[in-house]
Amino acid sequence: MKLYNPLITILLAINIAACGDSQKDKENYFSFDENNLKPIYQATDKVDLSLLNTKNKSIDSVAYFVNDKRISSVKGNGKFVLDLSGKKLGYQNIKALVYFEGDTISAKTRVEVASGIVPKLLKYTIVNTYNHDVDAFTEGFEFYRDTLVESTGQNGKSYFAKIDYKTGKAYKKVDIDQQYFGEGITVINNKIYQLTWQNETGFVYDANTLKIIKTFKYDNKVEGWGMTNDGKKIYHSDGTEKIWTMDPETQKLTDFINVYTNDSKIKSINELEWVNGKIYGNIWQKDAIAVINPQTGAVEQVLDLSALRAKVTNKDAEVLNGIAYNKKTNTIFVTGKNWDKMFEIKVNE
The missing domain is CATH 2.60.40.10 (Immunoglobulins)
Incomplete structure (x- = not known):
């Protein structure tokens, strides 16, 4: 039979009590x-x-x-x-x-x-309808001077090209290395910037010759989706509710906004376009465009383009994705992945 020293038991009890509560x-x-x-x-x-x-x-x-x-x-x-x-x-x-x-x-x-703003529904009229390459898995869409520049995705099939928008034909084309899934593009300071999807890699090209100037790595672990610019900064979506700002000179991501309506976040912001001080953003898997305040991320207006999707006859057509603003005509050109048509529309309230 083991004997216990009562003094030791008392001392232990006192010590435990003195320790008090743990962190x-x-x-x-x-x-x-x-x-x-x-x-x-x-x-x-x-x-x-x-x-x-x-x-x-x-x-x-x-x-x-x-x-x-x-x-x-x-x-x-x-x-x-x-x-x-x-x-x-x-x-x-x-x-x-x-x-x-x-x-x-x-x-x-x-x-x-x-956001504290309830988005308004915009209206539009179709100005023209043009052909669009059904093999183009559209990721980026932007006018450079009078020329439409389009980038496309899919591993092994990605490219970007200068397009004759009246015919839908590419007259100058650059194929991307097969390891990359091409994404959004934007043109600023006579340079074309292009993202890739999950490779955390981007490219800079001469906008006139289309020769590559440099390859850069994203400085944040994000995906590459859409791009646009305001003449000073580049805006870069990553497939979430975030839109990042990028310094064109360093390609560093400097800040971000979160895109929200008055009651929910808007995930999967895709192709972007700068239009009269606002960011027009395609929403992945939605035939709609969100008009976003670039300072706050608030969705101020929505453009429902589901009726345009109904006019696309290619049975393999994917979602709406492609917004290019023509400053000279104040019209917007929109298309989608593998669409056989491109629409020039005039937007109003």
Whole structure:
């Protein structure tokens, strides 16, 4: 029979009690009251934030951070109101740093912010209908001077070309290496920039000779989808709700916007076009174009082109994808992957 020393037992009990709660236990002292939070907010809303104090600890103060930037502090466990005006659309990561009884613990939550704008439905009229190469799996579509430049996808079949839009025929064509799936293009400073889908690789060409100038790697692990530019910056979609800004000189991704309507994010933004200060974006698997504010990501208008899809006779036609703005005529040329037609349309409200 094993004998226990009662003194040792008492000392052990005292030692365990002195240790108190572990760090993991302390992390549960405070949490945001999720019952007070809505599933989604609008950019004009304010968020009432309050902390649950499950152990009734004596709180000295709370510092609040949004996306790791300190924005305010309150004494004790006072409520904090977060004004969403001017905040980026999408998720806002919120942290509370709680100072209490000589210790510090953080609590985290996040809120999703949608646009405060209800998109308007645009109307359009068909100005002209042209032929389009049914073998072209369209990824990029843009006018350079009076010439239409088109890029296409599919491994082993990708190319970009200068197109006679009146006939739909390519008169100058550059094939892409078979390892690449070609994606969006844009022309800025007399250079053609082209993305590839999942290779994290892009190319720069001379816009006149079409000779390659350089190959570059994306500096973020994103996919390449659509491209456009405003004359200074390049805009690059990646298949999510994000549209990145790229520096044409360095090809570095410098910032991004998240694309939202008034009640939801718009995923799979595809081919892009800059039209009178707005970004027109194809939505993957939708026969519609979102008109996007390039500063905020808010979808301000929507262009439903499903009626055009119905006019396409090629049975193997894929989705709408291809937007090219002609500044001289103030018309937009649209087509789709493997469409046999290209439409010149005039957009109005």
